[in-house]
Amino acid sequence: MLVRTQPNARLHALAAVLVTFAGWALEVDAAGWRHLAAAIAAVWAAEAFNTAFELLCDVVHPDYHPMVRDAKDAAAGAVLAVSLGAAAVGVFTLGPPLWAWLSEAQAANSR
Numbered sequence: 001m002l003v004r005t006q007p008n009a010r011l012h013a014l015a016a017v018l019v020t021f022a023g024w025a026l027e028v029d030a031a032g033w034r035h036l037a038a039a040i041a042a043v044w045a046a047e048a049f050n051t052a053f054e055l056l057c058d059v060v061h062p063d064y065h066p067m068v069r070d071a072k073d074a075a076a077g078a079v080l081a082v083s084l085g086a087a088a089v090g091v092f093t094l095g096p097p098l099w100a101w102l103s104e105a106q107a108a109n110s111r
């Protein structure tokens with residue numbers, strides 16, 4: 001349902017697939033997989049709660065209300081915060097092996 005109805009969830013799904021592929025290609029170790037899996041799960045959980053909250057708001061108060069606006073904005077902010085944290089986990093987990101792979105490829109090219 002999330003992927004079908006929420007454009008952001010489709011982006012999260014694409015990011016999860018890309019990160020999983022990168023982790024496999026870069027041979028991330030068990031600790032790295034733990035961090036990546038926790039980050040991906042946290043983003044999906046936040047997205048699911050945000051969607052549930054938006055649907056509830058729309059049922060309880062379909063008309064415009066500044067408090068509904070603020071409540072929805074706060075819930076969307078939570079998704080953004082978790083997504084930024086997940087991006088940082090991705091950079092710190094995939095960055096070093098990616099850097100090592102790029103350096104190796106460059107050294108092999110210059111030989």
Ligand SMILES: Nc1ncnc2c1ncn2[C@@H]1O[C@H](COP(=O)(O)OP(=O)(O)OP(=O)(O)O)[C@@H](O)[C@H]1O
Nearest residue numbers: 008054061062063064065066068069070072073076
């Ligand atoms: N009933 C409402 N009253 C006031 N503002 C609202 C109301 N419904 C939505 N908004 C505003 O519009 C924004 C988008 O709300 P909507 O329910 O369309 O979520 P969405 O487009 O699925 O967003 P998201 O990207 O957070 O999933 C909210 O963050 C809020 O600022």
